[in-house]
Amino acid sequence: MELNDYQNSSELHRDQQTSDRGEQEELKPDRDGKSADPVRGKWSPFIIFVLPGLSILLSVVILSTVVILFSQHFSEVKVPDADFKSEHSQLKSNVTRLSEEVRSLRTEHKSEISKQKQDPPQVQCPDQWRRFQKSCYYFSLVKKNYTDAQRSCTSMHTNLVVINSAEERVFIQHWTHKGSHWIGLSDSISEGDWRWVDGTDYASSVKFWSPDEPNNRYNVEDCAELLVFGEWNDAPCNFHRYWICEKSA
Structure with a gap:
């Protein structure tokens, strides 16, 4: 019994030494000066210096893009506003x-109404009659004796024309x-007793005879x-001539 206990104690001691030696080897630094994690040792500087720089650059790009888009939008809004x-x-x-045009038209309309009140509307002449002042005139298209x-003219309820002024003579001519x-x-x-058909006084009326007329040839x-x-x-x-009828308008 005592021999077995001694053997077991020696084996236990030996196992303990082996375990301590292994832990010491694990705690020793790498003889070649290399990190236990080769990947972490290689990328740490890149992560520390490069990535922040890229982040800053990306921020600048984004900010520039936002400024450009805002400027374009402001310009688009400003142009329609102008x-x-x-x-x-x-x-x-x-x-x-x-x-102003409406005001002018109203003024003209009022003036026209006022004028119409002062001067009654003139009666239109029948078809194929010509108007001059307050009379209508018919000029025949065929010839007849006097x-x-x-x-x-009588059939149209009027008479042959009576010329009372130089203006009327010019119009008829x-x-x-x-x-x-x-x-x-x-x-x-x-x-020699010349008379107008409507009874107008010949002596006091205007006359437009040709020289040496009337001569009763x-x-x-x-x-x-x-x-x-x-x-x-x-x-x-009995000569055939055109003729002119006259009546009041």
Whole structure:
């Protein structure tokens, strides 16, 4: 029994020495000066110095991008704002101009109404009649003798024209370029006693006879005609001439 206990004690001591030696070998530094973790020793400087630099550079890039995008957005907003101000100014100008035009039209309208109140509307002349001042005139397209010409006027409830002014004579002459026209003047009742068909006083009225007219040539010229150049001539009443009818407008 004692021998076995001694043997066991020696083996236990020997095992203890072996275990201590192994722990001391593990605690000894690497003879070649290398780290136990080769990867950690190789990348530590990169992680410490390079990665922060990259982080800073990336931050700068991101910040620059944000600034550029903000600037573009601000420019896009600013341009429409300028366009809006320009359009608003133009619209305001147009409204002002239209207001002035409306005001002017109102003034003209009031003036026209006032004028119409003072001067009653003029009656329009019938078709194929020409208006001058307060009369309407019909210029025939065919020729007839004096008596038939007066009858044609009577059928239209009027008479052959009576010329009362130089202005009326000029107006009529403008429409008589195609030939001579009968007018409402004759001395067929009594030679030398010229009378207007509507009873207008011949003595006090204007006269536009051609020189040396009326001359009653051959004692047969009793009816007055208007020549193309605006003067009067006495002619035989059976001659065929154009004619002019006149009536109040």
